[in-house]
Amino acid sequence: FCVKYFAVFFPLSFSFLKTAPHKLRHEFRLFSTEPENDDGLSLEDIFRRLKVDILGVDDGAVGIESRDPSYGIEIVKANISNNPGIGLELIEVARGSDGRGLVLVGKVGGNALEDQTIRSGDTLTYVGNEMERKMVRVEAQDFDSTISAVAQFKSSDRLTVVAKRLVKRQPVEVSFELPESYKEDGTVKDWTGKAYEILSGSNLRNEMIRFDIPVYDKRTKRFDQPYATGNCGGEGICGTCFVEVKEGAEYLSEKDRLEQMVMKGLPVRWRLSCRTIVGSINKPGKVTLRSIPQNAYKEEKKRKTEGF
Helix, strand or coil: CEEECCCCECCCCCCCCCCCCCCCEEECCCCCCCCCCCCCCCHHHHHHCEEEEECCCCCCCEEEEECCCCEEEEEEEEEEECCCCCCEEEEEEEECCCCEEEEEEEEECHHHHHHCCCCCCCEEEEEEECCCCEEEECCCECHHHHHHHHHCCCCCCEEEEEEEEEEECCEEEEEEEEEEEECCCCCEEEEEEEEEEEECCEEHHHHHHHCCCCCCCCCCCCCCCCCCCCCCCCCCCCCCCEEEEEECHHHECCCCHHHHHHCCCCCCCEEEHHHCEECCCCCCEEEEEEECHHHHCCCCCCCCCCCC
């Protein structure tokens, strides 16, 4: 490691961690005006867009998240040769009085540059030896704590580094097919379309509600209470917020275990909007969805695919 540590601070402290009684102070440092990461952000820009959130109320664990809604957090992992060192410059940009802080990667050289995974502006979350299942959490820790953790693995041939990266959330154009008119039996006769721009990393159900897109059909029976209707408010247990993926499935998150269980016996192209993340690969693209697709059929066959 090539490291830099600055012990001079601005006289005015500010609250970097709003939900904790202590304050982190911004170090006095002239940040480079040149872009430091792929989105053209300097270390100062990155610092201003990050915040510390409490992740665990019981143990007081904290983590780094984005405070700018147009940016998100990406997790990266590298196994870098540690001989003669991994070649990362670490810069402490904020610290508190209890060991918490914010350390960003400055310049990248040596083995880390050859590995091409860790980049300027990243913040380390874990370091260690993955092969030996020994990892130490360094997220939201100050410079001293971070270096102390790294030093535990100085004899390892390779160092496993997990980092968080601030990334620009890319827009995904999502088109919805919506019921326009109905037949006498209550099924949909005609469909109409509306398109919206949704930022990568957004929950589909939340975005549908925001754009006033129909999410539920009051006639749809619940998965967890098969003799009842209504919804669970986005908890993923009622299985009623269906959408049908017509195009662009690769721009949506994969089904997790809960969704797979709830959707068993239903068409594979159907998704639960509450369990679906738009733009999981954070690339611009186009997605076409059909809202409440069960409205296309005379009778919903809850756990069967016949008739769909």
